[in-house]
Amino acid sequence: MLLTNLELVPGKRITKHLGLVQGSSVRAKHVGRDLMAGLKNIFGGELKGYTELLQESREEALNRMTQQAEAIGATAILNIRFSTSSIAQGAAELFAYGTAVVLE
Amino acid sequence: MNDLITLLILLALGYVFGQIAEKRHYKSIIKRERILRKLPVIAAKFPPAYRIPPNSFLVMGSVVISVDYFKRFIASLRNIIGGRVTSYELLIDRARREAILRMKEQAQQLGGTMVFNVKLETASISKGRKQTIGSVEVLAYGTALVKH
Numbered sequence: 001m002l003l004t005n006l007e008l009v010p011g012k013r014i015t016k017h018l019g020l021v022q023g024s025s026v027r028a029k030h031v032g033r034d035l036m037a038g039l040k041n042i043f044g045g046e047l048k049g050y051t052e053l054l055q056e057s058r059e060e061a062l063n064r065m066t067q068q069a070e071a072i073g074a075t076a077i078l079n080i081r082f083s084t085s086s087i088a089q090g091a092a093e094l095f096a097y098g099t100a101v102v103l104e
Numbered sequence: 105m106n107d108l109i110t111l112l113i114l115l116a117l118g119y120v121f122g123q124i125a126e127k128r129h130y131k132s133i134i135k136r137e138r139i140l141r142k143l144p145v146i147a148a149k150f151p152p153a154y155r156i157p158p159n160s161f162l163v164m165g166s167v168v169i170s171v172d173y174f175k176r177f178i179a180s181l182r183n184i185i186g187g188r189v190t191s192y193e194l195l196i197d198r199a200r201r202e203a204i205l206r207m208k209e210q211a212q213q214l215g216g217t218m219v220f221n222v223k224l225e226t227a228s229i230s231k232g233r234k235q236t237i238g239s240v241e242v243l244a245y246g247t248a249l250v251k252h
Contacts, residue, residue, distance in 0.1 A: 003162040004247045006221050007149060011157020037170070037239070042114055044122035044172030045129075046202075047239055051168045054241060058166070080162060082243055084227035092227075 001066050002076035002103070009076060009103060016102040018074050023064030027057040028091040054094065058082065061096040074100035114173045122172030126194065133201050140208045145219045145246065156252060161214050164245035165206025169199045171239070196240060200224060203244040216248030 002009065037047050061082075069077050080098035087093050151158075171179075175191035182189045203224070211219050225243045 002160070004160045005162060005223065005245060006151065006160065006247045009160060010151055010154055010249070040170045041176075041239070042118050042121075042173045043125065044118065044170055044175070045125040047168040047170050050239065050241070051166060054166060054168065054243075058164075058243075080245075081223070082164075082225060082245060084225065084241065084243070086227065 001069065001074070003062070003066070003080060003098075004076070004078055005080045005098075007079050009078070012103045014078075014101045015104045018069075018072050018100040018102065020097060021065050021068045021072070021074070021077060021100045022095065022097040023061040023066070023068060024093060024095040025057040025060040025064065026087065026091055026093045027053060054084075054092065057092070057094045058096070061094045065096050065098065069098075069100040072100060073102065075103050076101050115177060116174075118173030118175070118177075122174055125172070126198070129198055129202070133198065133205065136205050136209075137201070140205065140212065143208050143212055143216065143218065145204060145208065145222050147222050149221050151220050151249060158217075158249040158251045160220075161211075161216070161248045161250060162245065163207050163210045163214065163216070163219060163248045164243060165203045165208070165210060166241060166243040167199055167202045167206065168239050168241045169195060169202070171195045196226065196242070199226075199240055199242040200244070203242040207244045207246060211246075211248035214248055214250055216250050219246040219248050222246035 008014070036049055040047050065077065077098040077100055080096060083095045085093050085095070171191060179189050179191050207219065223245055227241045228239070
């Protein structure tokens with residue numbers, strides 16, 4: 001599966017458009033991480049725990065999108081976009097979407 | 105009285121450690137930016153036409169950075185008189201540059217020569233009391249072109 005956020009793939013023709021595919025993941029952080037984040041809020045700096053957490057969930061969103069694309073027989077996903085929203089205190093939603101296509 | 109002492113201690117701790125963390129971070133950002141200067145990051149949508157088409161990979165980098173207690177206090181004072189909030193400007197600048205650097209590092213590991221169609225996204229994931237911004241997340245993503 002080829003993933004790209006361009007609208008085309010250099011050197012390859014699109015033979016079929018299969019429409020929008022999407023994947024999302026909602027994660028909450030656990031108390032220990034929240035505690036560390038509370039400390040970091042005083043001292044400043046990178047919140048490594050949160051960075052990892054968001055990375056993991058973004059990968060999961062990507063995986064879900066890829067699975068959906070595989071299920072409909074796509075070989076590539078073009079024009080991928082990410083979006084993040086905090087739906088509640090302590091939980092964030094990571095969302096990925098793109099266009100599934102078949103390349104020649 | 106006790107509250108005032110706690111506040112002053114927190115402000116002092118935030119100021120000292122915050123300044124150290126910021127200086128150290130900027131030093132490392134500037135150093136790594138110099139190393140990765142050869143790898144251009146381009147916001148254009150369409151790559152140039154190649155005779156031998158390169159492979160493309162999605163690359164991304166993200167970071168969550170928190171502002172220190174002192175700067176948050178200063179920013180809340182700023183809310184009264186208005187004007188530029190330098191402490192948040194610096195926070196977001198650090199986060200963006202760090203995210204782009206991480207994306208570039210991933211592109212370099214894959215053997216990429218440039219990164220196309222770079223998008224930056226900012227989200228404040230945790231909000232403190234009175235909806236003050238505690239930490240900010242920046243995600244940078246794009247398509248790395250890898251020549252055969």
